Amino acid sequence: DSGVTQTPKHLITATGQRVTLRCSPRSGDLSVYWYQQSLDQGLQFLIQYYNGEERAKGNILERFSAQQFPDLHSELNLSSLELGDSALYFCASSNTGGFNEQYFGPGTRLTVT
């Protein structure tokens, strides 16, 4: 158990819908990262927050957005969902903003039908 929690574990929704994925980092960790892992695209870095502020942005679509709240939990919002958004979404946390070890959550499996 990494100490990072993600909810829900599984999510099934229809195209065009909007969903919110939630992540609670390890106690004391200030950075939260979001990743997408799909079958044909591998693992992609989406976005990083550090102590409530956006620190880095990767290949995140405009239909996706994220935020980190004062209690340091984070939410990833996915809107206007498409079939291709079906993937495993990981959240990770670290105690710094840079390059130290990231602890990954168990992931949220999103299926868009």
Next chain:
Amino acid sequence: AQTVTQSQPEMSVQEAETVTLSCTYDTSESDYYLFWYKQPPSRQMILVIRQEAYKQQNATENRFSVNFQKAAKSFSLKISDSQLGDAAMYFCAYRSAINFNKFYFGSGTKLNVKP
């Protein structure tokens, strides 16, 4: 653009033997970090080893070591005394030390360990 290439989609190794997973990357930067992550069937992502580009000494973590060749832009992972629990997908990753947005993963290598 920075890209990370893992040219071996799948590899097999006999238990107790040594195996090397390959990773090459493309960058014009001089300061960056390289990582190897392990993803077992449980889908959990686990950091195996990390290398800072400014360090010439290859990183080592128990049975895991890397061969970092900066000029060749190569970052291979060697697993010694392979164990059944080493069976997993292994991902190589690059992160710029200057532009945090530049954080890329390879496509992965599936490692099978035969008893």
